[in-house]
Each structure stands twice: as structure tokens, then as C-alpha cells.
Amino acid sequence: MKYIDLTQSFGPETPVSFPTLPVKFKTVSASPQVTEIVFGTHSGTHLDAPAHFFPEGKKLSNLGIESFMGRGVLVDVRGKGNVGKEILEGVEIKAGDAVLLFTGWQAKYGSKEYFDDYPVVSEELAKEFVRLKIKILGIDSSGPDKEPFSIHKVLLEKEILILENLCNLEGLTKVKDFEIIALPLKLETDGAPARVVAKIYE
Numbered sequence: 001m002k003y004i005d006l007t008q009s010f011g012p013e014t015p016v017s018f019p020t021l022p023v024k025f026k027t028v029s030a031s032p033q034v035t036e037i038v039f040g041t042h043s044g045t046h047l048d049a050p051a052h053f054f055p056e057g058k059k060l061s062n063l064g065i066e067s068f069m070g071r072g073v074l075v076d077v078r079g080k081g082n083v084g085k086e087i088l089e090g091v092e093i094k095a096g097d098a099v100l101l102f103t104g105w106q107a108k109y110g111s112k113e114y115f116d117d118y119p120v121v122s123e124e125l126a127k128e129f130v131r132l133k134i135k136i137l138g139i140d141s142s143g144p145d146k147e148p149f150s151i152h153k154v155l156l157e158k159e160i161l162i163l164e165n166l167c168n169l170e171g172l173t174k175v176k177d178f179e180i181i182a183l184p185l186k187l188e189t190d191g192a193p194a195r196v197v198a199k200i201y202e
């Protein structure tokens with residue numbers, strides 16, 4: 001058994017898409033050390049819950065623990081600006097899978113460019129994920145779409161959770177059999193940073 005950590009380290013330097021909401025760490029007690037943290041729920045490697053776009057949708061605390069785990073499927077989409085349905089050719093996806101789109105965009109993490117011109121998922125592909133009943137869609141960029149966030153809505157409406165700002169997907173390109181475990185804190189919110197791990201069986 002082997003594990004790969006797919007999580008970016010989270011701290012005051014974490015790049016954020018809303019510049020008005022930087023991650024702040026403040027030591028409020030030196031000994032014992034206690035840190036006060038201020039952050040947006042969609043900072044760093046994180047998971048989106050349905051409530052992110054649907055006020056009546058589930059928050060992280062309302063989702064069953066099984067929502068955060070599934071058989072992993074990596075799809076290599078490097079070099080594509082528009083990620084369409086054709087990427088699924090020859091890829092076997094089952095209900096309950098956690099599908100990861102490997103865009104390679106992680107290389108730009110920390111640069112301003114990271115939040116511009118990132119690859120986007122087509123609505124046709126998002127609807128195919130709904131039809132296939134996947135559980136999680138993960139990506140190594142700040143997200144699968146841009147305003148008006150139609151891909152987020154198509155997926156979250158069906159309780160397909162979205163994992164953003166993943167890293168180290170390169171390590172999975174030659175792996176056949178793995179599971180994704182993406183555990184956010186049990187916050188009563190629309191999303192939260194998560195520790196995301198690939199558990200490799202081989």
C-alpha cells in the first residue's frame with residue numbers, strides 16, 4: 001500500500017482567487033501555542049459542497065462520510081484549453097468514482113496566471129459525469145469553469161462534489177488501481193480545505 005498526498009500546503013502564502021480574502025495566521029497564544037486563522041472556505045486544496053451554489057443544498061456537515069471517498073480515475077487532459085467529452089474515450093468510469101482531471105496547471109500555482117486562462121470543462125462533459133453518476137470531480141487548477149459557473153451548478157445540483165487546487169497528479173499517471181479520500185473538516189459551510197490522498201493498491 002502506498003499513499004500520495006494531493007494536497008497543497010495551507011498557510012499565509014496560499015494563493016487566493018479573491019484577493020480581498022487572504023489567508024491570515026495569527027499566533028494568539030505562544031505557550032501553549034494557539035493560532036487564529038482567517039480564510040475563505042474556498043482557499044487552497046478544498047472541496048465544494050452543494051451549498052456553494054444552492055442555498056438549500058447540503059453543507060459539508062450534512063454530507064455522509066462516504067461522499068468523500070471513491071475509486072479514483074485519472075484522466076490526462078494536459079494541453080487542452082477546453083476539456084470536452086472526447087477525453088472519456090477509452091476511459092472506464094463507474095458510478096461512485098472520483099474522477100481527477102490532470103491539466104498540469106499546478107505548474108502555475110503561486111503565479112498570477114494561475115487564476116487566468118485555466119482550462120475549462122464543457123457543459124457536455126459535465127452532463128456526462130452526471131449521467132455516469134460520479135461522486136467527485138477533482139482538478140489541479142482553481143476550478144473547472146469561470147463565471148457564471150455553469151459546470152459547478154450542473155455537478156453540485158446532483159451532489160457531485162468538486163475538488164479544486166489539487167497537486168501531485170503526475171504521480172498517478174501510471175497507477176491503475178487507486179482510491180481517493182478527500183476529507184474536509186465537518187464544517188457547517190459551503191466548502192472547506194480538505195486533505196486529499198490517493199491510496200494506491202498494487
Ligand SMILES: [Zn+2]
Nearest residue numbers: 042048164191
Ligand atoms: Zn471551491
